[in-house]
Amino acid sequence: TDVRRNSKRSRVWNFFDKQSETVAKYYLCQKIYSRKGRGTTCLRNHLKSKHPGEFQTLNKTDLTYKLKTEMSGSRSSRSHLGLQNADPLGSFNAIDESLVRMLIEDLSFNMIEGVGFSNLMKVLRPRYALRPINYYVNIICQDVYQRMHSHLMQQLSTLDSLTLVTSLYTNNGQGLLTLSGYGISSDFQLRLFRLKCEPMDKEFMTDVSSIVCKIIDNTVTELKLPKDKINFIIKNEETCVPDSRIVCSTSLLKMCVKSALDANEQLQQLDAKCVKIVKYFQRSRIAYNHLKCIHEDRLNRTEIPPIFDDEEFSPKWNSIFLLKASLLQVKDALTIYAEENNNDMIKIYPDEWENIELCNRVIQPIEEVIEIWSKSTASSVIPLVAAVKDSLRNDIHNYASSKTICSFAGKLLEALETKCIPLTRDIKYLMATYLDPRYKQAFFNQEEVQLVTDEMLTQLSRIQNHGRQPPPKSNVNLSNVNADVKTDSKIDSFLDNMLALGNNNLEAQYQFKNLLYLYNSEARIDRQSDPIIWWQSNPKYALLFPIVRKYLTIPAACNYSEQLLSKSTNFLSYWLSWDLDLSHENVCKILFTKANFGILDHE
Structure with missing residues (x-):
């Protein structure tokens, strides 16, 4: 026994089970490896090339891996402890898999190497030895x-x-x-x-x-x-x-908002003032606590917005609008604070409050559209751009009392009209909109209707031609007939093929137009319905399926x-x-x- 114990003194044996004098089994994968010269060099080389995470632990003074020893102890005492106390290798693999999934889901890599997590694992699975982070990587x-x-x-x-x-x-x-x-x-x-x-x-x-x-x-x-x-x-x-x-709809819409803001000096000044107010309360805990007391205790309002706790502003495109929305929530508390402290720096005047509120109303539909686009396909781009334009026209009419907001809405509408023209006339988006049974031709002018119809017929013909087999070659031996007959037969063959092809094309075009007419005449489905499910449940339009799969896969964002x-x-x-x-x-x-x-x- 002493000789055997001494022969396994190398730390390599924390990973292998000695089967005989010439072979050893790796405890994780249960594979048998030859020891060749009865030493441990080949086993070390195997760890180094195939399992670098484990190999790194061989040079550490504190042995991380106790699994081999514990498993051997478990086997020798199993008759005393019973199967309910056994911790088989399968459970260790399951733990490895769970930890890996946690890391993939963005568990902090630091946590696995932390003392607290290690102690927790010792309580939950005493026989499981946490590996170095590289092992899980x-x-x-x-x-x-x-x-x-x-x-x-x-x-x-x-x-x-x-x-x-x-x-x-x-x-x-x-x-x-x-x-x-x-x-x-x-x-x-x-x-x-x-x-x-x-x-x-x-x-x-x-x-x-x-x-x-x-x-x-x-x-x-x-x-x-x-x-x-x-x-x-x-x-x-x-x-x-x-x-x-640029063909990304969200990028274009954000560019339109930025363009309208850059052209409005009054809004830029108001935005800068709002940022200063938020930073003022972020830097002074006394001021923040006073504002919090006014808002939550004296006015009995809901919890103060978290914007005052964040030292860094969000990099999102609409961060300034989110900031102003937070200020609107504490409007009364800010007014009381400014009056009680005689602080003009953080005082927002009534006309400024009105502009903040109206500006957020103008931008709200755009925020909603960008959120919708993050989860939808390109078929919703043209309809929602049209809806945003309509909303802006209403804003220009309804908010005439504020020249600042009217100017902002007007510039935004102007930017949409110019920057989004290439997008709304792009055949990809036109086709996607048409093939969405919620919209079809509802947002097209006559020119766009004809453009989409022609493209549909072209693509249907292309699909038909792609599936058509070439006409069979004639088996007639032309050398056995006279020259006149040979010439006539050759010309006749070409003429027959051309006439047959022409007839087939005319018939196909007629069939395609009837199919499109049938699709156009069906009532549009509810806007909350799923267009993919509608197509799946309508096999009568099977000829259109390849085109549907092509255009309804384009994402909106x-x-x-x-x-x-x-x-x-x-x-x-x-x-x-x-x-x-x-x-x-x-x-x-x-x-x-x-x-x-x-x-x-x-x-």
């Missing part, structure tokens, strides 16, 4: 990523058409670029995948457009996507080539990077602080798993 970058990536390729292969969307979002020096894919399956299920996720820093942001093109090309090659399957590529403002036409960045804050902060030594490739893999968590991880 390796599971994400190897096992989870490969599983998701394989599932992604399998899912993409089932789609006939795909729309690619690029999005870049930056905040506090952190940038995140995403490439997404949208498609509709043969059973009319909307599919959404995040194909690539790349962290960006200032160095890369100097030439974003060329980087985006490379990422698209590399991803298409890596995923083996046929180029004829990719119908459209939609980019937000940050990923477009400078001075190129390119804003996913903002969502992913917000739920990856812990991970990116940990990585950027150099507490986690990761390659750029592995960072991209972890972001990929985060982005597709809940989409590709269910199998």
Whole structure:
């Protein structure tokens, strides 16, 4: 026994079970490995190449891994403890999987290495030894990523058409670029995948457009996507080539708001004053507590808005409007505070309060539209742009008492009329709107109706021609007939084919027009209904299905990077602080798993 104990003194044996003098079993994967020369060198080399996280622990004075010893002790005493006290390897794997999922969902990487979390795990699972963070990172970058990536390729292969969307979002020096894919399956299920996720820093942001093109090309090659399957590529403002036409609806709408604000000096001054007031209460806790007392205790109002607690303002496009909305909630308390403290700096006059309130009313429909677009397809772009224009025309008429707000609404309407013209006349958005049974031709003029009809007929003909087989070649041996007959037969053959093709085309065009007439004559469905479900339940329009799947996959917004960045804050902060030594490739893999968590991880 003493000799055997001495032969297993190496820390390598915390990971292996000695089966004989020449072989050992790795405790995690239960695979048998040869010891070759009966030493531990080959076992160490296996850890170093295949399990670097475990290998790093061999050089630590405090042994992190006690699992091997505990499992051996468990086997020797199982007859005394009974099966209910056993902690099999399967439960350890389940714990590993749970911790990995928690990290993917943005559990702080620091927490796993913290003393408190370690103590908690000792109470919950005394026999489970927490591994170094790199161990869990390796599971994400190897096992989870490969599983998701394989599932992604399998899912993409089932789609006939795909729309690619690029999005870049930056905040506090952190940038995140995403490439997404949208498609509709043969059973009319909307599919959404995040194909690539790349962290960006200032160095890369100097030439974003060329980087985006490379990422698209590399991803298409890596995923083996046929180029004829990719119908459209939609980019937000940050990923477009400078001075190129932007086709992201939310980017355009935000640009319109910024343009209208930049042209209104009175609103700019009022906004600056509101920011100063908020900062005043942020810097002085005495002033803040006084304001809080007035609002909550003396006026018996709801809890004071959190805007006064945040030292940094939100980078969102509408942050200034959110700030002014918060001030409106404490309007009475601010007025009382300014009077009691004789503080003109934070005093807002009645006409200024009116402008704050009216400005927020003007902007509210735009905020609602951008929120709707974040979850809908391009079919809603033209209708909602028309609705915003109508709202602005009403505002100009209703708020005539305030020249400042009338001017702002007028400039905003003017910006929409000019900047959104390319968008509302883009055939992609026209077709998407027409193929949405909630809207059809309701927002088109006669010219646009004809444009969409012609495009529908063209695409239907293209689909028909793509599926048509070429006419069979004649088997007549022309050398056995005289020259006159040979010439006549050849010309006759061509004429017959042309006439047959012409008749077929005329019949097909007639059939297509009847089909479109039938679709146009059906009543539009309720605006809250799902257009995809409507198409699925109407097989009589099967000829239109390939076109429907092509255009109803286009998203209305390119804003996913903002969502992913917000739920990856812990991970990116940990990585950027150099507490986690990761390659750029592995960072991209972890972001990929985060982005597709809940989409590709269910199998």
